[in-house]
Amino acid sequence: MKTRDYIVMVGVVLIVMMLIIPLPAALLSFLIVMNISLALVILLVTLNVTESLEFSVFPSLLLIMTLFRIALNVSTTRLILSEGDAGRVIEAFGQFVVGGNIIVGLVVFLILIIVQFLVITKGAERVAEVAARFTLDAMPGKQMSIDADMNAGLINDQEAKKRREKITREADFYGAMDGASKFVKGDAIASMIIVAINLIVGMIIGVAQQGMDLADAAQNFSLLSVGDGIVSQVPALLISTATGIIVTRSSSENNMGKEVSDQLLSYPIMLIIAGCVIFILGLTPIGMMATLPIALILVIAGFMIRRRRGTEQQDVAEEENKKAEESFKSQENVMNLLHMDPVEFEFGYALVPLADSSQGGDLLDRIVMIRRQLALELGFVLPVVRIRDNIQLEPNSYRIKINGSEVAKGELLPDHYLAMSPGIEDSSIKGIETVEPAFGLKALWIDEQTKEQAELSSYTVVDPPSVVSTHLTEVMRRHAYELVGRQETQQLVDHLKEQYPALVDAVIPDPLTVGDIQKVLVNLLKENLSIRNLPIIFETLADYGQMTKETNLLTEYVRQALSRQITEQFTTPGETLKVLTLSPDLERKISDSIQKTEHGNFLALDGSTTSQVLKNLSSSVEKWADLESDPVILCSPAVRMYARQLTERYFPNIRILSYNELETNVEVQSIGVLSAA
Known part of the structure; x- marks a missing residue:
């Protein structure tokens, strides 16, 4: 601990001891002047802070200063009643205020008490109470606003975290101020009681024990009592004023002095009037x-x-024009144009209400949920989605861009609902024919009146924001591999290293580089496999990275290590997995056509065989449509990745698995054999 920490702790302990231990008059005078000085410093600090949180220790400091003031009151009361003297400071204040008239001194003291108790303290207490209540009520909205700004790319994760912490601290501060203001209120009441005790009991002691005349006792103890009250109320009034300032202070870029001068003098014509x-x-x-x-x-x-x-x-104005010209001509201004957002969502002006929270739009919140969903499903952190309106688009249309290129588009009718048939058409359901953008299903745009009837007919009815969010989710799922570069891979590696440092060190930088890891992760995401289980992926790469640097082959080893995950993804418990298998002749031809080069292994199957295989596969896929399940091809581990190379361009949705990627308890049924004949 630092020296200043010990000073604060010792100071608080000494304040408590003052309530018990008698103090000499000279030391008491010194402490009274210190009390006034500290109160003045606190007031000046509150005038110079630009926002309340810059003085967040104020509630605790208020309690300590109140305790210090009460300890001084107890000490002065002990001296006044026991010795009829309380030091030069109290006597000087008493003579200055009372002068030759005790009544005037008491009136001045009562006015100070009334001003502090009824005006400043009561107002500050009410402001702190209301501020605490409204701050707590506004917390959810502020949190959503932070999420929306982060999702729109206006702030990064660190800035969002900082803002959330500031909101929490602000709520704690106003809650503490609500309670701390009660200290000042109680202190004002205690001061009146202490002055009354000093005056009445002091006169009794002066007459009964010290043999003073009633007039002399009244004069002496009135002077000391009023002096003590004034000495305690001056710093109390300063602290009360500081309390009122700190709770009424709104956030600004300047201190209170500059704000008052700038705003009060912002209309010079009013001064003339x-x-x-x-x-x-x-x-x-x-x-x-x-x-x-x-x-x-x-x-x-x-x-x-x-x-x-x-x-x-x-x-x-001249300076701004000059800066604008320099900025327009500068190289930095041109360099900013080279920046490209990883993911963009553009929409026509008719769809602005979907993204505008003031008009009830919740698109930003939905995108936040999409990012969380993809992180859980794929282990992939979706970059910030840049949302903007584009007047060049049709009013009701939108498009999704990845790295500056359009990958998907769609059209919405904001005042309608999208209804998708369960398979049996209902001729009574009328609407505008369209195609559901995410999965390409036939659908209808229906109005509000038709919605209930469509739901009764078992149609799937969704609103436009749900259509957009579903489409965006599917597009991001299909194109996730395009968004995983070396920078994103390094972020995943850094996150893994926090818990598995030895595992990461066993893979990077030897035997594999970040670029090698990135290629393996991209290969997995291309086939819609989650990379969330990074520990198993790195364990496999650590085992086989010494044997080969071929990333496609390393991907196959990783897939086999993820067999339980693949089995859960492509099979349903209790059901038989229906697959197509490759004929032995086709597997042999694929094995014989593998061309090995220094840049990796590639499939070099002749054109006629390739054409015949794709023709047979197309015929099998058409028959597969009746099974209501995604096509799956099962083959040997040695040819799986080459079979994928053969089919991915023409049949990207077909899943190709090897025998080693399925758990032994999976029941498999072959419904056809794919051959080259």
Whole structure:
């Protein structure tokens, strides 16, 4: 711990000890001056902070200062009642305020108490209570706004985390201030009671024990009591004022002095008008002697500020024009044009309400959920989706771009619903014929009146935001591999290294590089396999990376290690997996056609055989449509990746698995054999 930490702890302990241990008058005078100084410093700090959280320790400091003030009151009361003296500071304050009239001193003290208790403290308490309540109520909306800004690319993850922490601290601060303001209120009440005790009990002690006359006792103890009350109320009034300032302070870029001067003097014409009104007021019996100087000051200040503002505005405009010209000509301005967003979602002006939260749009929130869904399903962190309107598009259309190129598009009718038939058409359901963009199913755009009837007819009815989010999810799932580069791979590796440092060190940089890891992950995502289980992927790469640097072959080893995951993804418990198998002749031809080069192994099957295989596969896929399941081809591990190379361009949705990628408890049924004949 640092020295200042010990100082704070020792100081709090000493304050508590002051309540018990008697203090000499000289030391007490020193502590009273210190109390006033600390209160003044706190007030000045609150005037200079730009937002409340810059002085977040204020609630705790308020409690310590209140305890310090009460400890001083107890010590002064002990001296006043026991010795009839409380030091030079209290006596000086008492003589200055009371003067020769005890009644005047008591009235001044009561006015200070009333101002602090009824005006400042009560107002600050109410403001803190309302601020705490509204801050807590606004937290969910602020959190959603942060998520929306992060999803729109306006802020990054670190900035979002910082803003969330600030919101939490702000709620804690106003909640603490709501309770801390009660300390000031209680302190004001305690001060009145202590002054009354000092005055009444002091007079009794002076007359009964010290043999003083009633008039002398009243004079002496009134002076000390009022002096003690004033000494305690001056710092209390400063602290109360600081409390009111800190809870009413809104966030700004400047301190309070600059804000007050800038805003109060922002309309110089008002100063001129006020000066004229004060001058006219001097024509009344008040007289020009009191009003003319103030009127002249206001009018002259108004004209001077107005002239200076005009000059400043002209200089600012010239400076902005100069900066704009320099920025337009600068190389940095041109370089900014080279930036390309990984994922963009553009839409026509008629679809703006879908993304505008003020109009009830929740597209930003849906995209946040899509990012979470893809992270859970594929182990892939979707980059920030840049959302923007584009007047060049049709009003009701939208498009999805990856790395600047369009990969999908669609059209929505905002005031309609998309209804998809369960397979049996209902002729009574009328609408605008269309195609569901995510899966290419025939559908109808129906209005609100037809929605209930369509649902009763077992149609699947979804609203336009759901159509967009489903389409975006499927597009991102199909193109996830395009968004995993070396930078994204390095981020995944860094995340894995936090928990498995030895595993990462066993793979990177030897025997494999980040680029090799990236190629393996891309190969897995291309075939819609999750890369979330990075520990198993790296264990496999650590085992086989010493044997080969061929990333396609390493991918096959990783797939076999992920056999349980692949089995769960492509099979249903309790059901038989229906597959196509490759004929022995076709597998032999594929094996014989593998061409090995220094850049990797490739399939070099002759054109006639390739054409015949694809023709036979097309025929099998047409028959497969009646089975209501995705096509699956099962082959030996040695030819799986080459069979994939053969079919992926023409049949990208066909899943090709090897025998080693299925668990032994899976029941497989062959419904056909794919051959080259």
